[in-house]
Amino acid sequence: MGHMPERSEPIHPAYEPVYEVVKVVRLPVPNEIREPDCMIGPKVWVRRRIRRLVPWLVPRQAPRACCWHHQVDWRQAAEAAIRLVRQAQAAGLRGERISDYAIERLDDQGFGDWEQDAVLALACTGGIEPSTEPGAEWRYFEGQHRVAAQLDQGVRQTVVQRWEPFDPVTGLPIRQ
Numbered sequence: 001m002g003h004m005p006e007r008s009e010p011i012h013p014a015y016e017p018v019y020e021v022v023k024v025v026r027l028p029v030p031n032e033i034r035e036p037d038c039m040i041g042p043k044v045w046v047r048r049r050i051r052r053l054v055p056w057l058v059p060r061q062a063p064r065a066c067c068w069h070h071q072v073d074w075r076q077a078a079e080a081a082i083r084l085v086r087q088a089q090a091a092g093l094r095g096e097r098i099s100d101y102a103i104e105r106l107d108d109q110g111f112g113d114w115e116q117d118a119v120l121a122l123a124c125t126g127g128i129e130p131s132t133e134p135g136a137e138w139r140y141f142e143g144q145h146r147v148a149a150q151l152d153q154g155v156r157q158t159v160v161q162r163w164e165p166f167d168p169v170t171g172l173p174i175r176q
């Protein structure tokens with residue numbers, strides 16, 4: 001009785017996605033895109049650079065047929081993803097439960113398959129994941145094409161996920 005479990009063993013962290021709503025222009029420049037052609041090249045490049053500094057100078061690109069990423073209406077998708085993630089967080093959910101919450105409510109959003117896929121690509125597991133290694137230059141694990149397309153369309157805010165370590169016993173984040 002009254003025996004406190006000892007924590008002499010090393011903690012094996014459990015990793016969970018931490019969802020965050022961020023300004024698209026504050027995200028790292030997606031600079032490791034190799035294809036398709038509509039996503040690369042000096043003109044596209046310069047436009048994205050300017051977009052990040054003085055967004056009002058660059059016209060917003062409307063959805064167009066060149067590729068999946070540019071075909072999506074990311075303004076609509078990001079708005080829906082932000083709404084779902086905030087609702088889930090307000091309901092006290094975190095980690096992959098936010099993903100489950102969004103999936104369960106997708107059919108109620110009145111979207112077609114196409115838009116649903118885009119919302120999933122933001123709000124669910126496998127979403128945009130900037131690297132957050134301390135001191136490292138900003139880069140991406142996942143989602144460069146999605147960020148590039150949102151920059152091209154002038155989307156203001158979107159959802160990203162950072163995988164962070166938690167203590168599986170206490171559920172508290174582990175500071176590294």
Ligand SMILES: [Zn+2]
Nearest residue numbers: 038066067070
């Ligand atoms: Zn394209």
